[in-house]
Every structure is written in C-alpha cells, then in structure tokens.
Amino acid sequence: MIERERTKEYLEKVMQTKDVDEIEAGLYYSEKGTTRFANSIIHQNMVVEEPYLWIRAIKEKRVAGVSTKDFRKEGIEKAINKVKESLKGIAPDKEFKGLPKPPVGMRIKKSQEPPFISPEERARAVEKVVRVCKRYNLKAFGVIHNTRTSLGVANSKGIFNYGMSGVTFASVTAMDDSASGYAVEIKKDFSEIDFQELAETAAEKALRSKNPQEIEPGRYTVLLEEPAVGEMLSFLNWLEFGAKRFREKSSLLAKKIGKRITGQNITLYDDYAHRAMPGFAFDFEGYPKKSVVLIKNGIAKGVVFDSFYASLLGKKNTGHALPQPSPWGPFPLNLIMEKGKDKKEELIREIEKGILVTRFWYVRVVDPDQTLITGMTRDGTFMIEKGKIAYPIKNLRFLINIYETLSRVRKISVERKLYGEDVSFVLAPALLIDDFNFASKTEY
Template sequence: MTIDERHGRFERYAERLLDRARRHGASGAEVCVEGRLASLTRFADSEIHQSVTEDAVRVSLRYVRGRRHGMAVAGRLDDSALDSLVERAASNAAGTAETDDWPGLPEPGPIPEVTGAYAAATAEATPELRAGVVRDVIAAADAAGAAASGSFATGAVTTVVLSSRGVRAAQTRSDAWLVTVHASPGGGTGYAETCAVDVAHVDGAALGREAAGKARAGDHPVVLPAGEYPVVLEEYAVADVLAKLGRFGFNARAVQDGQSFAQPGLRVATDLVTVWDDGTDPLGLPTAFDHEGVGKERVSLIDRGRCDRVVHDTGTAARAGVRSTGHALPAPNPVGPLPVNMFMAPGRLSREELIGRLDRGLLVTRFHYSNPVDPKRGIVTGVTRDGVFLVEHGEIVAPVRDLRFSQSYPDVLRRVGAVGRDRRTVRGWFGGVPVLGDITAPSVLVDGFRFSG
C-alpha cells in the first residue's frame, strides 16, 4: 500500500467517525488515526532469537458537546468499534463538568513542509535485511571476544488528524532503531545506539565495534568512593539530561501547575548550552504536526544558558494567551505538551579533547533507570551503566563500577565547561510517553557531578 493509499484509507475512517459523532449529537469532534507497521529483530548472546512484525492502529475521538468534552480510544476500525468509540466518548463527555477555560478544538493553521521524514527502504525492510545488520553487530562482538544482545526495529507510522473545525493533516514517517549491549567475560559491558529515518544510514559494524570496545575496556572495574567528580558525559547521558528537562521543565503544563523550574531569562546552564526543539529538522526524525493537527514550530528552550520558551498544546496555549507550538501528545494525555525533537548546539572540541581536559575525573557513557525525585528543582536519581572510566591527566586509566547519583540536572548544565563538536541522534525516552521522539546531542565536559556510590 502506497503512502497516498494509506492516507486515503485512514482519512475515510476518520470521516466516517466524524459523521457518526455529528449524528450522535456532538457539537464538535476531533479524530486522530495512527497506524504503525513495525518489525523487530531481537538478539541475545550473539544469536538472533526473534523476528516479529506488528500492524497496529490506534484511533482516538475527542467528542465535544457545548463546554463538555470526552475522549475514547480504540484499536480497531470496523463499524462496531467505531460505534462503540462514539458511545464511550459521548458518555465520557456527559460525565464531565463544563470547562470554563477550555478553548475548544484548534482551528486549521499552517503546517510546515517537511523533507526527509520517510524512506521506503525502512518501511519495507525485510527480516533478512535486519538480520544482515545484526550479523555485523555480532561479528564485531565475536572479534572482541564479547557477546552481543539487543534489538533492531524498522517501520513506519502514519498519522491522520481530522476535525469538525476543518483541520486536515496527514503524514507518514519511517524510523530504524538499533540498540546493542555487549558483555565481555571480565564483567565489562558496552552500549551503543542509533536511529535514522533511512535504514541505509544504520551501520551495524560501527555500532558493534563501539559497544565491543567499551565492553572489553570495562573488564575488572575498580570501586571508587562516593563524591564529586568532574565528568565527560557522552551523548547518551546528555540525551537523558535533555529528555528529563524537556518533560519536567519546558512543558507548559508543568509550568502552569507550578511544578517546573523554567522561568523566562532564568540561568539554567552556562553560555555554552543552547537547546531547541524542531520537528522539521531532517537531522532528527522529522514531523510536520502534532496529535491535534497543529503545525510544528521551532521553539528555543535554552538560549546561551538562559531559559527562553516552553512548548504548548492548544489547552496550555489558551491559558497562557499564546498560540500552540504544535506539541500535543496522543490523547488522552495526562502529561502535557513535550519537546520531542530536541537539539543541543555543538561545540568545538573532539571527544579526545574533552577527555584530555580531565586531570582526574570520569568518562560516563549513559544513565540508566533515571527518575525525577523533585521535578520543580530538576533533581533526578539514577545510575551509570555500560561504561564508566577513570581518567587521570587526560588519559583513561581504569574502568569503574557503576555509581548511583541524585543530581539536579539544571546544575549539571550550569557546570558545563566545554561541549563536543560531534553529535549523535538517539531515540528520546520521555518516561513511557507513547510518541516517536528523538534527541540530537553532543558530549559535554561538566566541572562537577556528585555520585552517592
């Protein structure tokens, strides 16, 4: 099925659902149909053990009657499922109180032209193609005497949003996502990840060498005492910092609920840090509009160390007296709008030059199981994983056993002393939010990071 055929099919279902809602008595309605064709190849202990494909659909209906509105979601598009969806959404609307500050459904607006969001090779990738890439990963592990585990996912997602106010938006995006962890006999582990619109840009051999090298270098780690160390955070760790700050800082709902540290002009980083969200940039996983059918807007989040703006959906924008920036998540959404296509500006130094600036400190690959404990102050707890190394006089001298931390992520950015020139795009993890997002980040040198042991 071509993209146009898929768009047409989903638009017909959306039109039928809008018509059902009108005939049921809705004064307004909004439908989002999202279909994902996804395939996955898993591997463990250097053996492929699973290859699966899923063709799933999610349809949501926002049913409006006066100043009441209700949501319902279904996973089927047959007539009985659509009838049930209307009944449930109408019932939910009837059971809610009138909302004085609800702005109503968004009006149609400009949707930016987006290039590079879809590659047919990715959407049509075969099990044999994925297996070939995975074999390259495993070969790199074998050459280093390590064992490779991980997954390689390919697919495409089609999103159609229609509303009674005239919103009509349709797009198809593709993505390929390869993640691997290598384990060596001496106890070292190494992590590597990449994502791309075009599967041809996924280099399994290079990713395998990266993970294998970290794993072998991590054999027989030493134990370091708790304390504050200068660190070089690699791109994976920086992506975690940005994702958490995006969710709990630059989310307009968090600001309006008094749960965000973000304030216009507030210094949250050094002048070396500039961060923005741009769903139209082909360096990431581009997208033209959000789940309300509102066109994506480039939003400056941190401008040379100071808070600039936050992202909005229709509801938060109305309360703030501004327009939506096109960052609504799939409804029903208890989280609020999120920046899910984040970029951090690169610096001038190579990875080796960043490490060379450490007299005695740590090189950190990534953070694991990081969770907020005080969102308003941006404090996050977590643990390092898959590659921590002691650096002395600019040279890596020993692997280090993983360390726990409870750390203010804004404080991390306030102590950035240098930024790497190379950036990596990874899938953004925003805490269980069902959205395809990405973060493009460099490595950074941080003058001090406190670990609890």
C-alpha cells in the same frame, strides 16, 4: 502503513457525527519490526502492527474521548456512540475554549513513505555485530527496531493533516563474564547505520572494562557521552518544557523566564524540521509544529503549547499537543541541544583527572520541582588521567540537579547523536562537566 486517502476516509466518517458541537479524530498507525539477540543468537523476530483511532467530542463545553482498534463501519459507529454517551455524564470544562482552527495558509510538506526493512535485512545486520564480537571472544546482546508510522488528524473546524515517518533503533552490548560495553545508534534511515562500527565500539568498551577498580564517590570532572546526555535531557524535557507545569508554576523554568538558568554555553530548542529528526510536521491535534527556543545561551526563554494551554495563557499555539486527553499537557518531541566546536577526543585531552560515562541506567526522579534525578553508570565507565583513558572503574550512583549540572558544562562536543524511541527524541552532544556529583559506589 495506512495511506493518506484511506486515513482521510476513516476520519471523514467520524466528522459526520451528529448531535455534538465539535469533534476531532486521529488515526495513528505503527509498524515495528523487531529483532532481538542474546548470547550472539537471534531469539526474537517479529513485526507488531498497532493501529488505533481516537475520537474527541465536545458538547456544551463537555469534553469526552474514546479510542478503538476496530476500523470496521460497526466499530467506528460503536466508538462514536460511546463518546456521545460519555458526554452525558461529564461536567462542563469551563477552561476549554474549543478545538484549534487551521492557521491561515496552513501547508504541510508531503512526507515520503519510509522503506520497509525485512527480517532478513535485520538478521544480516545482527550477523555483522556477532562476527565482530566473536573476533574478541565476546557475546553480543541487543536489539534492532525498525518502526514505520503514519498519522492523520482531522477536526470539525477544518483541520486535516497527514504524515509518515520512520526510524531505526539499534543497540549493542558486548559482554563476557567480567565486563560489558555498550553502543547505540538511532537514524531515520536503516541504511545509515554502520553495524560493524557499532559493534566495534561496544566491543572496545567491553575489553577496556575488564578488572575495574573501585574509587570513592564524590565530585568529579566527567565526560558524559551522548547516550548519557540524552537520558538526562529527556528527564529535563519531561519535567520542564511543557505548558502544563509552566502554568502550575511547578517548573523551575516558569520562575526564571528571561533569567539565567544554565551556563551561557547551553542552548536547547525543539525543532521537528531538523534533518536528523524523525516525526511529523504537525501535532496530535493536527496543528502545524513550530520551532521553539527553550533556553538560549543559558537564559530561560519559554515552553511549548497546545491549543488548550495557549488559549488559557494567552499565548500562540506552537503545535505540541499529545493525544488527548493527556495528563502531561503539551510536550516537545524533537529536543535539540546546540552542538559545540570540539571533538570528543579533544574533550578527553582536557581532563587532568576525571571520569568517562558511556550511559546512565535506572534513572529516577527524586524531586521534580528541583530537577533532581538519580541513577547509575553502566557498560563502560573509565577513569581519565592526564588527558587519556587510564583504567576502568566500578559503576557509581549519581545524584544531580540537572540545571546545576548544566551550569557547570565546560565544553560541548561537535558530535551529536539521537536518543529516544517511538515518537520522542533528543539530539544530544557529549558534555565535559565539572563537579559532577557521584553519591555512592557499587560492587561491580
């Protein structure tokens, strides 16, 4: 980790830059410890440190940016000279209104340094997973990432903020020659993950997946478990909830503000402060994040903003800037779907005939303007009959409009899980959905 005072020292060097109207600097540090295992054997164990410093300079409405991993005095000076030189060849951006000022009374709660997780601790976690899989004559595959990050941002208008964050990602695929099962857990604290339970879940799905039957594609009632819902919502997030596509009117949400866009039981919001969420209390411009309601009881409410799009559209900055320049514009990094009241077991009991989907795989956008995506089921797809999991089925390819799918949600689980990695996360429940469209079948 790069501590607060050292981060501030680096950024203050950049703030002393002459011959520019405004300047911004950010220092992001990531330390990722990774243990990968396959065939029940650890085959990769490493720690990758990735620090980088970015600089954005403005002169006469010309905006230029550079980044560097060289934090020596000469390296920072070289980056400053490069960004100043770049300004000479850039046309003025008439829409740029300036870097953000610190809001009145800005206070960012001090964050705690996340614990370092040693390779030995990750190896002991893998050992628990392997023992469970071995008991069922299955091989264990998967990965454990433990990531610690720090972020500091300063600008010449008086902003300086610093924070630390940590997250552990653990996935397990239990396999033999004929079947596979998957389980994943993401927590801010490594110690909160029960690796034995994680392996038991993956193993149970693998054992249940043997000898899958082929069914015809079509529209089915489905129970999408949390990883599948998280994947679907992450695509919706990318396509719909930033101010860039809102301004371009290329998002469906832009045309539906104040109108119904999903079922009444759907509420989506972005909230960095939720206790389950990793991340920082400010964005990559150093501006404090605000909780933003995106969809409330099925009604489209709004999108997130950074300083640029807030000034363009006459809105308040919600603190959702990505590192600049960004082709995506502002983006929600802590998306949450409101939970329901029923446990997943109760949702299964409601299904007369339908399909349980553990997760999606190889999801792609077909038509961004219609939130149309396609992908496949994987690692645990089952037929449900008369409220019980009846038998495994071969994987299916789906083709769905996300908003239409969210308009057919019958019930939402009380359980929720984190989905995502690095800096972008979704807190997703399981969803009981009617008329989910499976477009084709597979041979496995």
